[in-house]
Amino acid sequence: MAHLINSDVFLAFSTYATIVVLKMIFMSFLTAYYRITEKAFSNWEDTGTASKDPEERKKMLQTNPNVERVRRCHQNDLENIVPFVVIGLLYALTNPDLSTALWHFRVFVGSRFIHTVSYVMAIPQPSRALSWMVGLLTTFSMAYRVLTTALFL
Amino acid sequence: MAHLINSDVFLAFSTYATIVVLKMIFMSFLTAYYRITEKAFSNWEDTGTASKDPEERKKMLQTNPNVERVRRCHQNDLENIVPFVVIGLLYALTNPDLSTALWHFRVFVGSRFIHTVSYVMAIPQPSRALSWMVGLLTTFSMAYRVLTTALFL
Amino acid sequence: MAHLINSDVFLAFSTYATIVVLKMIFMSFLTAYYRITEKAFSNWEDTGTASKDPEERKKMLQTNPNVERVRRCHQNDLENIVPFVVIGLLYALTNPDLSTALWHFRVFVGSRFIHTVSYVMAIPQPSRALSWMVGLLTTFSMAYRVLTTALFL
Numbered sequence: 001m002a003h004l005i006n007s008d009v010f011l012a013f014s015t016y017a018t019i020v021v022l023k024m025i026f027m028s029f030l031t032a033y034y035r036i037t038e039k040a041f042s043n044w045e046d047t048g049t050a051s052k053d054p055e056e057r058k059k060m061l062q063t064n065p066n067v068e069r070v071r072r073c074h075q076n077d078l079e080n081i082v083p084f085v086v087i088g089l090l091y092a093l094t095n096p097d098l099s100t101a102l103w104h105f106r107v108f109v110g111s112r113f114i115h116t117v118s119y120v121m122a123i124p125q126p127s128r129a130l131s132w133m134v135g136l137l138t139t140f141s142m143a144y145r146v147l148t149t150a151l152f153l
Numbered sequence: 154m155a156h157l158i159n160s161d162v163f164l165a166f167s168t169y170a171t172i173v174v175l176k177m178i179f180m181s182f183l184t185a186y187y188r189i190t191e192k193a194f195s196n197w198e199d200t201g202t203a204s205k206d207p208e209e210r211k212k213m214l215q216t217n218p219n220v221e222r223v224r225r226c227h228q229n230d231l232e233n234i235v236p237f238v239v240i241g242l243l244y245a246l247t248n249p250d251l252s253t254a255l256w257h258f259r260v261f262v263g264s265r266f267i268h269t270v271s272y273v274m275a276i277p278q279p280s281r282a283l284s285w286m287v288g289l290l291t292t293f294s295m296a297y298r299v300l301t302t303a304l305f306l
Numbered sequence: 307m308a309h310l311i312n313s314d315v316f317l318a319f320s321t322y323a324t325i326v327v328l329k330m331i332f333m334s335f336l337t338a339y340y341r342i343t344e345k346a347f348s349n350w351e352d353t354g355t356a357s358k359d360p361e362e363r364k365k366m367l368q369t370n371p372n373v374e375r376v377r378r379c380h381q382n383d384l385e386n387i388v389p390f391v392v393i394g395l396l397y398a399l400t401n402p403d404l405s406t407a408l409w410h411f412r413v414f415v416g417s418r419f420i421h422t423v424s425y426v427m428a429i430p431q432p433s434r435a436l437s438w439m440v441g442l443l444t445t446f447s448m449a450y451r452v453l454t455t456a457l458f459l
Contacts, residue, residue, distance in 0.1 A: 011458035014396045021389045083174045090167045152164035243320045305317035
């Protein structure tokens, strides 16, 4: 890595942030998979790959519970992974202890994988609620360090 | 903070970015609060905490105006705070004047708090539109400095 | 730019990230334009600018296909531009070859402009699908370099 960034904490942040963002991108493919297999599209021009018959195509402009479930999971990723990336980047620059930082990143990324599985497979609560909360707690812990180290209002 | 980041402008950016991202996370809790008090859920597995009766649970899979309002506010946060964080970070690295930078960050973060209150409490327009526009103008102003300082196509 | 960031690759990233984020912000204005011209709002307080008659205002609380189309495009931007910005920033810090980096940034940003035009004008597939995929492939290519250069688990 460039001379700018040569700390192990920053390398760890780069690794975990990239992994969890790739996981988030995966939700797009899962949405596309369900849209195609469930024949449930939002755009007229998307139905042409599934059928040429205008009547059938019109019926495909529908909402589907599996598609909507994946989309809600994707939205929850945006709402939680974006804060992690922003606060995690600033946290990585506060020179935290390496093993403390690693555990923050690992717990967050692990919690988001568990959250996705819980959501997409509709595993009974509180599995999804707990994984969501664990991810938020690691974000809050990093935010606390950023604000106590860098506060400048 | 680490040796990499020792400018006051960067500390100020870290502080305000963390505060406004925490405000965005708060919207998740507000959504959860309204979902529980209004008994309006999106997922079957979420209704189990409110009732055990399958008929009652089915009725809770509904949309509710208060829940939808908070969700729109959260979405607007994503659409506006993400650009602020990205452009603000690059702006902080252009070595701007400290007091100019501070006012950009303060006005943006203040405008988003006013926007949230205006949205959630449904205060008559143009309060929400104005607070949205003020936040965008500070983002545009920072983007202008980034592009005039760093332009490399 | 500040002493921290004086590499051409970082300047190029700053330029393209700012441009593509500004493009994303433009979707908010396009949504507002369609909401006003199509008289399709989500909030009661927003209808007051279009009419004073309560009956007419009630009718304006409707969904409209043009508004929804722009909103889906905006959402797709969030789902794809956020990963580009995060992974692109980390990629820019891995000290990549300047011309390789430039082409990654150019292809991504170009693909998102084509995606927006394809989406908003409802150009037949696979134009939108292809532009979406090209943008993702540049993101994956940058993620590959970040993970092979910075892997620290």
